[in-house]
Amino acid sequence: MKDKIHPEYHNCQVTCACGNTFTTGSTMKEIRVEMCNVCHPFYTGKQRFVDTARRVEKFAERVGKKDAAAATRKGKKVKKAAATAKKAAKKATKTEA
Numbered sequence: 415m416k417d418k419i420h421p422e423y424h425n426c427q428v429t430c431a432c433g434n435t436f437t438t439g440s441t442m443k444e445i446r447v448e449m450c451n452v453c454h455p456f457y458t459g460k461q462r463f464v465d466t467a468r469r470v471e472k473f474a475e476r477v478g479k480k481d482a483a484a485a486t487r488k489g490k491k492v493k494k495a496a497a498t499a500k501k502a503a504k505k506a507t508k509t510e511a
Contacts, residue, residue, distance in 0.1 A: 426440035430450035451457045 421441040423439055423441060424443050426438050426442055426445055427435060428438055428445045428447060428450070429435050430453065431446075431448050432450065432453040434450050434452040436450075455461055
């Protein structure tokens with residue numbers, strides 16, 4: 415191994431949001447995490463929704479906007495059919511009058 419190119423390796427204190435702490439090795443001296451094995455749903459067996467940054471709501475808003483935009487957008491065939499229907503309705507009203 416070359417000298418002076420590798421980072422220093424420390425005993426690191428990991429602190430979870432639930433309050434659990436444990437020690438591991440890392441190049442950082444302290445790590446803060448949102449979930450650990452004590453509070454993670456996979457290990458506890460309890461269902462818990464974790465959405466710290468509104469990810470679910472942001473996705474739903476983004477998909478909703480796309481659906482709304484797609485509903486207002488019309489393809490060429492739809493526009494052409496609407497125009498011909500409009501012309502036919504106009505002719506029908508002229509012939510009746």
